[in-house]
Amino acid sequence: MPTTSVHTDPEELTMTLVAEFPVPVERLWGAFADPRQLERFWGPPGFPATFTSFDLRPGGRAHYRMTSPQGELFRSLWQVSEVDEPNRIVFRDLFATEDGEVDGSMPGSETVLTFEPVGARSRVTVLTSFTSSADLDQMLAMGMLEGYTQAFGQLDRVLADLREYALGKGTVTDLVDDTHVRITRAFEAPRHLLWRAHTDPELMRRWLLGPDGWEMTVCENDLVVGGTYRNAWAPTGDTAGEPFGFDGENLVIEPERRIVTTERMTGAPFPANVNDLQFDEVDGVTLMTLLITYPDQAQRDMVLATGMTDGMEASYQRLEGEVLTAAA
Incomplete structure (x- = not known):
């Protein structure tokens, strides 16, 4: 299991996941920078992501949907604010409406992805911050913590040579x-x-x-x-x-x-x-x-x-x- 730690901090209103993989940091970065690789793991088993647009640069947006086994669609978008290859990506991760706009009725969060070499391996740290305890509690109740853990459990297969x-x-x-x-x-x-x-x-x-x-x-x-x-x-x-x-x-x-x-x-x-x-x-x-x-x-x-x-x-x-x- 690549995930080495995952925890929430109710006082700081954050959730943090850390995972390590036996690949260079450039290869790990590439899995997050390529939508075809990203959609192979950005979603827990049974809820795969499909990216319909992907503009990974400051001010860019990435639209995606997760589809449940029953055919339910859960639409989201990234609002990208920072990209420092191959070290860091910062974006707002928000629920979206059918026309691709922000769904203000659902909680939002900011995610910071940090990539760093660890000897011959590499580490990604996912820091997700919320604006209120209500938003954090709602996302935890929706299974975000388990979903992240399951999703990143698929990343080793993406990084490996098939x-x-x-x-x-x-x-x-x-x-x-x-x-x-x-x-x-x-x-x-x-x-x-x-x-x-x-x-x-x-x-x-x-x-x-x-x-x-x-x-x-x-x-x-x-x-x-x-x-x-x-x-x-x-x-x-x-x-x-x-x-x-x-x-x-x-x-x-x-x-x-x-x-x-x-x-x-x-x-x-x-x-x-x-x-x-x-x-x-x-x-x-x-x-x-x-x-x-x-x-x-x-x-x-x-x-x-x-x-x-x-x-x-x-x-x-x-x-x-x-x-x-x-x-x-």
Whole structure:
């Protein structure tokens, strides 16, 4: 965990986060100065940021939105007052209205980002100041402290070379907490091909099969927010097993970047989980991240016990060998 400390000071009306990373300070600065890198971590898991404008200079503005797994939009903007590369960035971080102006009904804050070398490593200190205790209390109640910690917990993946960090390591499964599982898989392919492979029924039927001996019998998707989908599989030949399927609703669709859906086994008496699938590309390598939210720990453990991730890796190997290679 890169965060070394995080605390609030009710008397000074501040919140401070300190994090260290094994990269030069110029590389750390670059992650904050490039909106495409910044939006990979400026938002906790499940609430990724999308920067629609980015003018990092004194007097400039940066507009962004965070989108929840349910499709809710939380709009904000930076009003930049100071930029000293690669040492310091100062900005007002404010909620925004739909037309991009400051939302005066919500609390605002000033953030100072300070970057400094620490031996062969580098450190970023995030000092956020509020104008009143009411504003500080409201932001803490909204989960700002936890959100910052979770967001910066993603920064090490942004700073790492994806080829060294993830390529060739197969499907990696992390238990985030009792109800969340994060699955990552890297591909040496542009994300537009990964997006197409996950949304084109013809291509999906070629690779989304799990272990050998199964075929995809149904692949239907009304690929719009609020649209529904249904996928089904059946064994072939002498393969043991019973046909099964999944269905759900599309909650968020951001082409070539993110799909959020509900998912439940067709006909099963279990509540649906939520799948948040995201694609991030760097220098021709795409990292696919699937964050699954289960209703409870029991359902999480039941699903993982089926060997789900082994089946996913078999599918991804087929995707690489039969779809992505042919499209390259």
